[in-house]
Amino acid sequence: MAVTFACPKGDQSDDAEYCSVCGIKMEPVLAAAHADPSVERCPACGVERHDGARFCETCRYDFKAQSSSPSTPVGVVQEVDTGVPSKMAAAPVAASARYWEATIAVDATLDVEPDPDVPCPVDTPERTFPLDLAENLVGRRSTARGILPSIALNDPGVSHRHLMVYRNPDATLTVSDLGSTNGTFLNGSTERLQAGVKTPIADGDRLELGRWTRITFHCRS
Numbered sequence: 001m002a003v004t005f006a007c008p009k010g011d012q013s014d015d016a017e018y019c020s021v022c023g024i025k026m027e028p029v030l031a032a033a034h035a036d037p038s039v040e041r042c043p044a045c046g047v048e049r050h051d052g053a054r055f056c057e058t059c060r061y062d063f064k065a066q067s068s069s070p071s072t073p074v075g076v077v078q079e080v081d082t083g084v085p086s087k088m089a090a091a092p093v094a095a096s097a098r099y100w101e102a103t104i105a106v107d108a109t110l111d112v113e114p115d116p117d118v119p120c121p122v123d124t125p126e127r128t129f130p131l132d133l134a135e136n137l138v139g140r141r142s143t144a145r146g147i148l149p150s151i152a153l154n155d156p157g158v159s160h161r162h163l164m165v166y167r168n169p170d171a172t173l174t175v176s177d178l179g180s181t182n183g184t185f186l187n188g189s190t191e192r193l194q195a196g197v198k199t200p201i202a203d204g205d206r207l208e209l210g211r212w213t214r215i216t217f218h219c220r221s
Contacts, residue, residue: 098171098221100131102151107214118156120212131167131217138163138215139178157182157210166198173201173217184209 040049042063049063106124114120129136129151136150139162147160159180166174176198177184183192185208186199193199203219 098219100167100171100173101128101218101220102131102136102165103128103216103218104151104153105214105216106212107208108212110208110214111212113211115156115211121154131165131173134167136165136167137161138165138209151215153210153213155210155213158213162209163207165201173219174198175201175207180209182210 042049104127106121108120108122111120133150138151138158139147139149139153139160140155140158141148141152142160145160149161151165153162159178159182161178162180163184164176164178166176168174175184175193177193177195179195185192187206188208201217203217205217207215207217209215
């Protein structure tokens, strides 16, 4: 018989860390009496709200609509109040004759300010990710904060929610920096992408971000 765990909202989960039904973290909800009143928390699960995010990182509560969002899966980036409209979408885009891939590479030449305590990794193989979701979050993984990017990068210069890659209904690609600390650069430019602004991507375009990460986009047919 399969072992299940009761989450704070009463669902039966087969995951002991995050509820497999509603996505809430499997720990007691913080009581209001013990919570820091200066910290804004999700009213559904008690997790701290970060950076004015619209959706709770753990249970996907919609702070703007003040309602739960059970249909939005954990790990999909939330809409941040940047002033630029954005629609949450987690389902794969309708099939198209074209599809996109992102190849992640470690480029030591980008690490212009090496840190001896955290050296650039060597002999790291390239990784290729299919961009088959309407929205693909790029960033560093944080299990504690429930941030699970579609493309997780092991680069200390990359923000947890660094970049969103959008695959549009017409199978074109756009990217938007999510207000990252160190910025995102296109095709070797010294000008970082403007946060919250969608930038069109063409086959073969490259993004440089973090200390040593290069992302190359390929359009296949």
